[in-house]
Amino acid sequence: MKFLPDIAMFNEIRQMNIRQLFYQCLNFAMVVSSALMIWKGMMVITGSDSPVVVVLSGSMEPAFYRGDLLLLTNDHEDPVRVGDITVFKVEGREIPIVHRVIKVHEKSADNTKILTKGDNNQVDDRGLYAPGQLWLSRSDVVGRTKGLLPYVGMVTIIMNDYPKLKYAVLAFLGLFVLLHKEN
């Protein structure tokens, strides 16, 4: 690896032979693919397209604060009932909403009227639904909150607020894995 410039940062990699370099790259690929496998595996186990969400608003305070991480499941065998904290998508809104169910009228498993409300809000969610929409149906619900990890999602919020920091951290981590020699 003599072609690399003679800078301290590249010292370790300059000492490697081609075999070690391949090993470093494979190691990097391993990290990326494990992360992907964990994510996809969680999707299979929980049945939810987004098994983990970060709380972005204060509408469920004091239960959930901004930056809390929620673990979701989406078991269709288990019907939605009042008191469940659902995560639902509304037409025309990009970001899913995390609110509690306060009313259920169920004709059958696939034909259910659901009404939600944020614990910290004064009124129910009809104003948040799509224009003319009075009820949610089971298919609008993408998951139900089963677990809570405080503060963990703060990392994502900071990264989203400062996109440059996100790229800086990603670049740093990538370089560290590639350049750092395993002992």
Add this chain to the structure above:
Amino acid sequence: MHNILNRANALLAFTLWVMAAVTAACFLSTVFLDYTVPTKLTVKDIKVRTIADYATDEQQADLATLSFNLNVDFTKVFNWNVKQLFVYLVAEYNSDNNAVNQVVLWDRIVERANRVVMDEVNVKPKYYFLDDGSNLLKHQNVTFVIRYNVIPNAGYLRLVQSTDQISVPFPTTYTTSRRS
């Protein structure tokens, strides 16, 4: 090779490990506990009206008014991994339109610092008890029960139903007076 970056990295990694272990211990130490408490609930002054309602298919729906007494002591539920309780009163019934109807009538957030013993008398519901049609009149089996959601500092969000539930027959005629 113990430069400042290595040391900082090791310190951060170790801190994260310890915090994760403590959080996991906190979760494991409380996940198998029994969170049920007995409640004393009475429901009275039930009146049913029929009103125009845009959210039902028939544009007409039964609206029930009532008041209730509630006596419950949540002291036993609070441990080091309980941040707050979300306590709610549910009316549950079946009807010709729907196999399952559940309406939350009242709720309250109970935090650690609050009074965790409730002795509520003549409480009016916070939310309208509005049916999805006209099925509340003469209904013989509307069940009222207190449930609560235990919200932990970290871990499993549990829904608990209190041990006793009551079932009350509803009036057979509509109330026409304005006052509830």
